[in-house]
Amino acid sequence: MDELAQLRHVLGTSSDADNPSAEAIVQLLDDVQRIAVVGLSRNLEKEARRVPSYLAAKGYDVIPVNPYAERLLGRVSYSDLASIPDTVDLVLIFRPSEEAGSFVEAAMARAEQPAIWLQTGIQSPAAVEVARRDGRVVVQDLCIFRVHRTLLD
Numbered sequence: 509m510d511e512l513a514q515l516r517h518v519l520g521t522s523s524d525a526d527n528p529s530a531e532a533i534v535q536l537l538d539d540v541q542r543i544a545v546v547g548l549s550r551n552l553e554k555e556a557r558r559v560p561s562y563l564a565a566k567g568y569d570v571i572p573v574n575p576y577a578e579r580l581l582g583r584v585s586y587s588d589l590a591s592i593p594d595t596v597d598l599v600l601i602f603r604p605s606e607e608a609g610s611f612v613e614a615a616m617a618r619a620e621q622p623a624i625w626l627q628t629g630i631q632s633p634a635a636v637e638v639a640r641r642d643g644r645v646v647v648q649d650l651c652i653f654r655v656h657r658t659l660l661d
Contacts, residue, residue, distance in 0.1 A: 514658045522650040523631065526640070533655060536623055536645055540597040541569055544589060544622070546611050547602035548572040548580050555627070556602035559653045563600075566656065571596065589614040596622045600652060601630060609635035616642060625652055 515530040528536065543563060548570075549556035557580075564570040564581055571594070572580035575587040586592050589599060589611070599615035599622050601608055608626055612635035615624045624639055626632065626648040639646045 511659055515655065518654050518658050519650065521654075522628075522648070524636075524648045524650070527647050527650060528645055532645070533647065534659060536598070536647075537656060537659065540623070542571060542594060542596050543568050543598045543600050544571045544573050544586075544592055544596045545600045545602065546573045546589065548574050548577075548585070549602070550574070550577050550580065555653075559602075559627070559651070560600070562653055563656070589618060595620045598623045598625060601626045603630065605629070605631050608632035612636060612639055612646070615639075616644065623647075625650070627651060628654075 512530045519527060519530060545560045547556050548560050551557055560570050570581055571592055572583055572585035573589060574580060574585045577585040579585055596618060601611050603611055608630050609632040612624055612632055615622055616639055623645040628649060628651040631649050636646050636648050
């Protein structure tokens with residue numbers, strides 16, 4: 509099975525049939541350099557720590573967003589998305605679904621219009637619909653680690 513077919517299979521595990529196509533996701537991950545990770549965890553055993561660590565190891569510039577930590581992954585941790593002074597290509601959200609909408613809105617408020625990615629199990633249909641209508645690339649209920657690994661294998 510080729511990489512796009514494998515990626516389509518992974519995309520099929522998401523509850524959101526309106527996620528971008530496999531081709532669009534490949535392009536997104538090729539274009540992205542700086543990823544703001546909302547909810548990057550201090551707990552080394554949580555996915556919200558392991559996945560961003562993996563992305564950093566693969567060469568992405570990972571910016572922690574966690575109001576309860578001063579530094580994570582050797583980087584300054586910001587209390588919110590608005591506090592990040594640098595441009596952001598992608599906002600990766602690791603917060604419960606009931607909180608995710610406010611982070612989608614905060615991502616939309618950034619001038620550089622980053623793409624938005626909600627990890628597996630995280631959904632905010634109303635906020636995601638608004639973001640997509642605004643022309644934003646939004647992925648929800650999908651593991652960026654699984655997608656990235658699929659593209660490497």
